[in-house]
Amino acid sequence: MLKFIVKRLLWMIPSLFAVSFLAFVLIQLPPGDYVTTYIATLAASNEIIDQNTAASLRERFGLGDPLLIQYFKWIWGIITEGDFGISFEWQQPVSGLIWERMALTLILAVASLLATWAIALPIGVYSAVRKYSIGDYMFTAFSFLGLSIPSFLLALVLMYIAAVEFGQDVGGLFSPQYETAPWSLAKMADLLAHLWLPVIILAVSSTASLIRVMRANMLDELPKPYVTTARAKGLSEFRLLTKYPMRIALNPFISTIAWLLPNLISGSVVVAIVLNLPTAAPLLLQALMAQDMYLAGAFVLLICALTLIGSLISDILLALVDPRIRLE
Amino acid sequence: MHDEEFRSRGVTRRTILAGLSATAALSLVPRGAAAAEGKEAPQLAAMVKDGKLPPLAERLPPKPMVVTPLEKVGTYGGSLRRGLRGSSDHNGILRMVGNQSLVRWNMEFTEVLPNLAERWEVSADATIFTFHLIPGVKWSDGHPFTADDVVFAIEDCVKNTELYSSTPAQLAVAGKPVLVEKIDDQTVKFTFAAPNALYLENLATPLGQHPTLFAKHYCSKFLPKYNSNLDADVKAAGVSSWTELFRAKCGDIEIPSRWSNPEKPVLDPWVVKEPYSGGATRVVMERNPYFWQVDTEGNQLPYIDELNFGISQDVESLMLNVISGKIDIQERHISVLANKPTLSQNMQKGDYRLLSLVPSAAQQCQIYLNMTHKDPAMRKMFADKSFRQALSLGVNRQEIIDIVYFGQSEPYQTGPRPGHPWYHEKLARQFTEFDPDQANALLDKAGFDKKGQNGMRLRPDGQPVFFAIDVIPTLYPDLVDTLELVKSHWAEIGIDMKVNTIERALYYTRGDDNAHDAAVWPGPGGLDPMLDPRDYFAFHPQGSRYAIPWTLWYTSNGAKGEEPPESQKKRFKLFDEARSTADIDKRGAIMKQLFDLAADEFETVGICLAVGGFGIIRNNLRNVPEKEPDSWSWPNPGPALPQQFTFTS
Numbered sequence: 001m002l003k004f005i006v007k008r009l010l011w012m013i014p015s016l017f018a019v020s021f022l023a024f025v026l027i028q029l030p031p032g033d034y035v036t037t038y039i040a041t042l043a044a045s046n047e048i049i050d051q052n053t054a055a056s057l058r059e060r061f062g063l064g065d066p067l068l069i070q071y072f073k074w075i076w077g078i079i080t081e082g083d084f085g086i087s088f089e090w091q092q093p094v095s096g097l098i099w100e101r102m103a104l105t106l107i108l109a110v111a112s113l114l115a116t117w118a119i120a121l122p123i124g125v126y127s128a129v130r131k132y133s134i135g136d137y138m139f140t141a142f143s144f145l146g147l148s149i150p151s152f153l154l155a156l157v158l159m160y161i162a163a164v165e166f167g168q169d170v171g172g173l174f175s176p177q178y179e180t181a182p183w184s185l186a187k188m189a190d191l192l193a194h195l196w197l198p199v200i201i202l203a204v205s206s207t208a209s210l211i212r213v214m215r216a217n218m219l220d221e222l223p224k225p226y227v228t229t230a231r232a233k234g235l236s237e238f239r240l241l242t243k244y245p246m247r248i249a250l251n252p253f254i255s256t257i258a259w260l261l262p263n264l265i266s267g268s269v270v271v272a273i274v275l276n277l278p279t280a281a282p283l284l285l286q287a288l289m290a291q292d293m294y295l296a297g298a299f300v301l302l303i304c305a306l307t308l309i310g311s312l313i314s315d316i317l318l319a320l321v322d323p324r325i326r327l328e
Numbered sequence: 329m330h331d332e333e334f335r336s337r338g339v340t341r342r343t344i345l346a347g348l349s350a351t352a353a354l355s356l357v358p359r360g361a362a363a364a365e366g367k368e369a370p371q372l373a374a375m376v377k378d379g380k381l382p383p384l385a386e387r388l389p390p391k392p393m394v395v396t397p398l399e400k401v402g403t404y405g406g407s408l409r410r411g412l413r414g415s416s417d418h419n420g421i422l423r424m425v426g427n428q429s430l431v432r433w434n435m436e437f438t439e440v441l442p443n444l445a446e447r448w449e450v451s452a453d454a455t456i457f458t459f460h461l462i463p464g465v466k467w468s469d470g471h472p473f474t475a476d477d478v479v480f481a482i483e484d485c486v487k488n489t490e491l492y493s494s495t496p497a498q499l500a501v502a503g504k505p506v507l508v509e510k511i512d513d514q515t516v517k518f519t520f521a522a523p524n525a526l527y528l529e530n531l532a533t534p535l536g537q538h539p540t541l542f543a544k545h546y547c548s549k550f551l552p553k554y555n556s557n558l559d560a561d562v563k564a565a566g567v568s569s570w571t572e573l574f575r576a577k578c579g580d581i582e583i584p585s586r587w588s589n590p591e592k593p594v595l596d597p598w599v600v601k602e603p604y605s606g607g608a609t610r611v612v613m614e615r616n617p618y619f620w621q622v623d624t625e626g627n628q629l630p631y632i633d634e635l636n637f638g639i640s641q642d643v644e645s646l647m648l649n650v651i652s653g654k655i656d657i658q659e660r661h662i663s664v665l666a667n668k669p670t671l672s673q674n675m676q677k678g679d680y681r682l683l684s685l686v687p688s689a690a691q692q693c694q695i696y697l698n699m700t701h702k703d704p705a706m707r708k709m710f711a712d713k714s715f716r717q718a719l720s721l722g723v724n725r726q727e728i729i730d731i732v733y734f735g736q737s738e739p740y741q742t743g744p745r746p747g748h749p750w751y752h753e754k755l756a757r758q759f760t761e762f763d764p765d766q767a768n769a770l771l772d773k774a775g776f777d778k779k780g781q782n783g784m785r786l787r788p789d790g791q792p793v794f795f796a797i798d799v800i801p802t803l804y805p806d807l808v809d810t811l812e813l814v815k816s817h818w819a820e821i822g823i824d825m826k827v828n829t830i831e832r833a834l835y836y837t838r839g840d841d842n843a844h845d846a847a848v849w850p851g852p853g854g855l856d857p858m859l860d861p862r863d864y865f866a867f868h869p870q871g872s873r874y875a876i877p878w879t880l881w882y883t884s885n886g887a888k889g890e891e892p893p894e895s896q897k898k899r900f901k902l903f904d905e906a907r908s909t910a911d912i913d914k915r916g917a918i919m920k921q922l923f924d925l926a927a928d929e930f931e932t933v934g935i936c937l938a939v940g941g942f943g944i945i946r947n948n949l950r951n952v953p954e955k956e957p958d959s960w961s962w963p964n965p966g967p968a969l970p971q972q973f974t975f976t977s
Contacts, residue, residue, distance in 0.1 A: 032833035036840075039870070040832040041416040042582070050535055053582075056493035060571065086567065089416060090606040091576045091585040093566055100607035156644060163652040164677065172609060176636070179609060180602055273414075273641040278609045282641045286415040291833070295606075 001319075005312070012308045016301070017075075023300035024071045027293050033063045034088045034291045041290070061088055074294060078301075085294030087287070094298045097283065104173060105279040109263065111195055112202035117253070120207045124214025124249075125241060128222060139211065147208035152270040155201050159275065162197070172276050173198075198275050202268055213252050221245035247321060254318050258311035262303040367627045369404040372617050381617055382470070384628060389464030392622045393446075395972050398951040401623050402631035402974025408949070409656045411649060412611065414641040418584040418604060419963075420660050421611060421637060422534055426586070427966035428595040430459055430478075430539055433532045435953065437688070437855055437962045440528045444473070444540055444595065444620075454525040454910045457518040458511070466618040467543050467593035475510040480544035482508040484551060485578075491571050496538065498530045503885075508539075523908030525915070526858060533859065533961040537581050543593040550574040587611060595620070597630040597971035604637075611637040621971060630971035650944055653678040657952060657965065657973075659685060659943025665734065665806070668942050680944040681954070688959035689938035690742050691851030692733065693810045694863060695719075695797065696873035696932055698844055700890060705789055706845065710874075713930055718770035720759040720933045722821040723814055732809045733939050740937040741930075742863045743923060745854040750916055752923040755864075758930065767821045776822075785822035795845035796828035800835050807848050810935060839873055847873045850938055857919065858906065859961045864926045865899035866892060874931050895925050948976045 032040075035058045058064060062073070077083040084094035123143070127136040162168040172179070178190045221227065222245055230240050272281040280299070287296035318325050368376075368384045375381040412420045430445040442448075445459035465473040486492055487505050495505040504521035511517055516539075520527070530536050548554035550573050555561070558570050567573050579586030587604040598613035613635040621629045638654075640646040643661050650658055651674035662671070663685060671682065697716060701707040709715055725739035743755035771777070775788040785793045801808050811827040818825050830838070838844045849871065852860040862868035866878035875896075880889025882900050899922050906918040945952050951973050956964045 030831070030833060031837040036836050037833045038416065040836050042419065050496045050498070053492070053494075053496055053580075059493050083566075086572065087606060089584060090588070091572065091583065092588075092606055097606040159645065159648055163648045164674075167652065174609075176610070274645060276609070276640050276642065276645050278607070282414055283606060286641075290415060 001316075005316070008312050008315075012305075015308060016304060019304040020075065020297070020301045021071060023304070024074070024293070024297050025067065027288065027291065027296050027300070028067055028070075030291065032291070033058070034061060034293065035063060037289070037291050038089075070293070074297065084298040087292055087295040089287075089290050089292045089295070094295050097295060098280065098298060098302065101278060101280045101283055104277070105281070107191070108173075108195070108198060108202075108268070108277065108279055112199045112206075112268075115199050115203040116206050116210060119203060120210035120214060123207075124211045125218055125246060127211065127215040128218030129241070131219065143208035143211045146204040149204070151201050151205045151268075152274045154204060155198075155271050155274040158197060158201065173278060198268075198271060198277055201271055201275070210253070214249060217249035217252065218245055221248050251318065251322055254321060255314050257314040257317065258307060261306035261310035261313075367625075369615060369628070369633065371633065372615070372628075375617070387466060387470070387618045388622065388628060389462050389466075389620050391462070391464075392620055392628075393443075393462060394624060395621050395629060395969055396624055397972045397974075398953060398968075400950065401625050401627065402951060402972060403976075404627075404631055404633070406632050406975035407634040407636050408632050408970075408973065408975075409636045409638065409654060411646045411655055411658055411661065412604075412637045412639045413643070413646075413661060414639055416584070417639075417660075418587055419534075419582060421587050421604065421613075422582070423660070423963040423966050424635065424970055425596045425598055425613065425966075426537065426581075426594075427534070427963060428540060428597075429531055429537045430461075431528055431532050431536075433962050433967045435956075435968065437957045437959065437967075440532050448528075450528070450910060452910075454523040454527070454908055455520045457520075457527060459516050459518070461514045461516070462620065463514050465595070465620040467546075467595060468599045468616040468618055469543075469546075469593045470618055471543065471545050471593060473540075473543075473595060474513045475516045476513075477542070477544045478516045478539045479508050479510050480548065481539050481542040482506065484544075484553065485542050485547065485574075486538050488551070491574060496535065498527075498535055499538065525906075525908050525910045529859065534581060534963050540595055541581065542578055546591075546593050547574070547578040550577050597621075598635050601634075609639050611635075611639070613637075619971065623972060631974040632970075650674075650680070651678045653680065653946065655944070656946045656949050657683070657944070659683055659941060659958070659964070663941030663943055663958070665736070665939055665941070668734075671942060671944060678944070678946075679948075680946045683943035683945050683952070684955045685941040685943060685958035685964065686855070686955060687938040687940050688855040688957050688962065689850045689852045690745060690854035690863065691740060691932075691934040691936075692737060692938045693807050693848055693935040694742065694851030694932050695814075695846060695848055695934070697795075697846045698842070698874060699931065700842060700875045700877045701845065702842060705787060705791065706795065709787060709793070710795075710846075712774055714770045714774045715776070716930055716933060717759050718767040718774070718821065719818065719823065720930075721761065721763045721770070722767040722823070723817050723933075723935065724762045725760060725936055726762070727817075728810050728813050729936050731813065732806055733936065737936040737939050739935075741934040742851050742853065742926075742932060744857045745937065748855065748857075750857055750919055750923070752920065752927065755923050755927040758927060760934075764821055771821065771823075779822060782824075783822065784819075784824040792824060793822070794824045794826070796826040798828045798830055798835050798838060798844050798847040800832045801829040803832055804848075804850070807850075811848065814935070836870065839870060839876060842876050844873065849873065851932065851934060854938060855957060856959060856961050858915075861903065861922075863932050864922060865903065866896055867903070895929050899925050950974050950976055 035054055038057070039054055062070060074085055077085060082095070086092065087094050087097055090097065123139050127139055130136055173191055173194045174187070175190050178187045181187055227240070227245055230244060268279070269281040269285050272279045273285065284296065284299045287299060372381060376383050381387070410424065429443055431440045432443040434441050444461060444465065446462045447460050449458045450456070461473070461475060467473055482499065486499060487495060499506045501520045501524045502522040507519045509517045509519070550558070550570065552558050552570060562570050562573050565573050565576070567576065575583065576585050577589050578592060579589065584604055587600055590600045590603060594616065597616055597619050599616045600611070601614045602608065602610065602612040604611045615630055615633055619629055623629060638649065640649070647662055647667065647670065649655050650662060651670065675681065697710040699707065699711045701710060729735060729737045729739070739760035741756055741758060741760060743752045744750040746756070771785060776785045776793055778786040780786050780792050787793055797811055799807050799811055808827060808829060815825050815827055835847070839847060851863045853863055857864070860868070862871040866872045866875045866882055869876065869879045869883055872879045875892065877890035878892035878896055881891055902918055902922040906915045906922070909915040909918060941958055945954070952965070953968050956968055958964055
């Protein structure tokens with residue numbers, strides 16, 4: 001086991017280099033550079049930047065250098081000093097910008113994950129055990145409805161209702177008075193009061209597919225002989241379900257942990273933008289759109305690192321949970 | 329329509345846009361009215377009482393600038409809510425707060441008024457400008473603002489080649505940067521290498537804020553010349569060079585970091601409390617206790633305690649905030665015509681009234697056919713004046729106005745807006761009638777008389793007449809609709825065109841590389857024909873998209889680009905002459921000659937007069953003009969002086 005983990009960790013190093021280089025190239029691929037996009041953004045409001053200033057911006061950011069040199073300058077800074085560079089747009093160190101938003105991102109992602117699982121697991125099990133019952137059909141219908149409504153649309157509709165009909169504060173994760181206040185119990189309560197809306201919206205879309213997965217897996221397991229045996233031995237139905245078939249059926253949930261971690265950052269972009277959530281996702285999108293290379297590059301690097309770590313975690317967990325899986 | 333009002337009035341420069349100021353225009357009464365009896369905001373008074381702040385009389389200049397409130401003398405208090413977008417929206421703050429230059433625009437966008445300079449003298453040849461600053465003005469940290477600050481800002485900062493590898497265009501004439509000298513504490517002299525008659529007007533625009541942007545006592549800490557210990561400070565701050573540190577601390581006119589350092593002394597009515605930075609969800613600014621303007625009763629401005637800019641990632645959620653009454657004044661991002669029905673319907677619910685914007689632009693949809701196309705056959709086709717005339721005559725403008733612009737416009741080519749003293753009938757109206765027969769006849773005569781199998785015309789070399797027009801759908805969705813209609817109109821006269829919807833950075837790159845067939849953009853120059861004449865001759869290296877190489881030839885004095893035809897060269901000369909003519913009537917006469925030449929050449933094809941936008945003002949917010957120019961040069965609502973906006977409840 002230990003050998004496996006060490007081997008996997010060592011493999012991550014070259015993968016990260018390859019991926020970071022690809023990411024850097026991809027970010028640079030669209031035509032123009034940060035200064036072009038910057039000028040274009042200003043022009044969108046009919047605002048003008050001085051021509052001479054634009055030229056000196058380009059020089060200052062080293063945008064004239066060849067791509068390889070820009071990449072090596074960047075990666076060298078990360079390796080030697082842990083310096084992810086400066087965000088062009090904000091003139092702030094990239095690392096500060098990223099960590100600032102990660103805590104809330106984590107809270108939101110974990111909360112919606114828990115909500116999704118809390119809804120999907122019991123319903124999936126119920127639908128499988130009571131196959132083709134009225135309850136099964138109802139849950140199926142609702143879950144497909146949830147799957148088919150785009151989450152941004154749901155977000156907009158719920159926001160409209162909350163804002164216009166009930167005069168509620170919408171958007172953001174805090175009331176104005178807590179936005180910059182230090183953490184306290186009152187601020188936690190305020191966060192919880194705002195968190196339910198994005199959590200519901202994010203959970204609705206992912207619940208449906210998980211219900212189907214859970215139902216299908218359970219249906220695979222239920223007719224198997226070991227279930228019949230256990231039942232014949234007089235195990236209570238609940239104990240039986242949770243002890244054996246559910247454990248096997250959980251397999252896909254665990255193997256998706258690898259996607260879960262990167263999803264923290266990039267999974268909820270559209271919803272986060274519509275709902276104006278101060279998570280990492282909108283910042284990543286902005287950085288990509290503005291061709292703010294170092295900021296976007298750092299995000300992509302972080303996402304890749306999280307994917308690699310995530311797949312390691314799910315492999316280890318799978319080995320622990322599913323007795324059929326061996327690492328060798 | 330507001331333009332009706334313009335037309336019914338006289339045509340002197342002073343009265344254009346008179347319609348803007350339905351109530352009395354903001355004006356300045358002679359200083360020193362009742363300043364000694366000045367009153368201040370309760371919070372500041374409390375701080376004075378606690379000894380945390382010097383008394384008002386010590387904070388205000390001896391004779392502070394007096395501002396006449398638009399409707400009435402206001403009351404202190406309140407937090408004004410306004411929206412920003414997530415990224416690169418720093419100019420949303422600039423427009424509201426940062427218009428404290430040496431001079432400023434009047435409400436009508438016609439005349440330059442004193443601001444931090446109480447008066448000035450201009451030499452007869454418009455090369456020397458001497459500004460007299462208001463004595464006793466203080467930065468927001470209480471430090472005096474003097475001629476030294478102005479000299480420092482230009483000589484040490486803007487002319488520092490490590491900080492600005494080239495001097496901003498406004499401050500350099502004939503390739504040489506301006507020379508700024510201190511005469512005494514209150515007097516500074518700007519000397520240009522050549523006549524620069526437009527300098528005062530330029531100084532009133534946002535790009536003219538450099539002279540008052542950097543406080544010497546603070547920003548000199550980040551220049552090697554004044555701080556021998558700078559290297560250590562750069563290391564400590566974790567940045568890679570002193571220029572980066574300078575920008576992070578002192579900002580520049582148009583970068584987000586201008587609003588990210590609460591320590592930076594400013595001359596604005598409000599100072600940053602919660603900064604605009606990458607992670608911010610809002611920006612809060614609080615009143616500047618040293619602000620140097622008072623109202624007619626001697627009350628220190630601003631009236632409003634605090635500005636609260638919420639940051640929305642998405643314009644739709646900004647609209648929701650507006651209609652649910654959570655925004656006090658907003659026109660930025662929501663001002664497009666398509667939002668008008670929603671905004672009008674919800675006026676009661678949101679408790680707001682509408683604000684109308686008079687565009688400074690001339691043209692809603694200017695079509696730039698690339699007359700310097702890289703392909704010689706395309707170049708020949710676009711350079712043919714009768715080809716362009718035929719295209720213009722083949723457009724059914726009224727249909728476009730009715731369908732896309734809800735009837736709120738009129739057929740137009742380009743030129744100063746109707747009612748402007750420099751309005752030019754031929755430039756504005758030629759070839760705007762819908763006449764497919766004449767268009768067909770012109771095309772036949774110009775050698776495009778053969779047709780291909782699909783019924784579309786062929787060029788004399790046998791290739792089909794076909795070109796693409798670049799447009800950015802995310803930026804100007806209305807222009808895509810307009811072009812689709814134009815496409816159908818042109819198909820009727822046998823011209824095949826493709827509406828090329830592309831991403832905006834690509835749009836710019838294609839323009840910079842001269843790789844486009846044609847492009848559209850709203851054409852400026854309606855109220856600001858001197859500041860942005862890009863459609864009257866090849867003036868703007870990114871905007872004059874009918875001939876970018878010509879603009880390069882002009883801006884590089886013939887070193888780069890491509891030599892333009894005689895008519896363009898004549899216009900370059902005329903414009904340079906107008907730019908160095910201080911007398912406004914003489915300047916108008918010169919510009920008329922330029923417009924005559926532009927009308928004869930007919931280089932751009934316009935569709936209709938630029939349509940006005942909208943905004944909202946909450947009903948309890950007063951002293952706000954209900955109609956204002958919409959322009960970057962008149963950075964609305966800044967010149968309407970937000971420091972005298974006030975809440976009634």
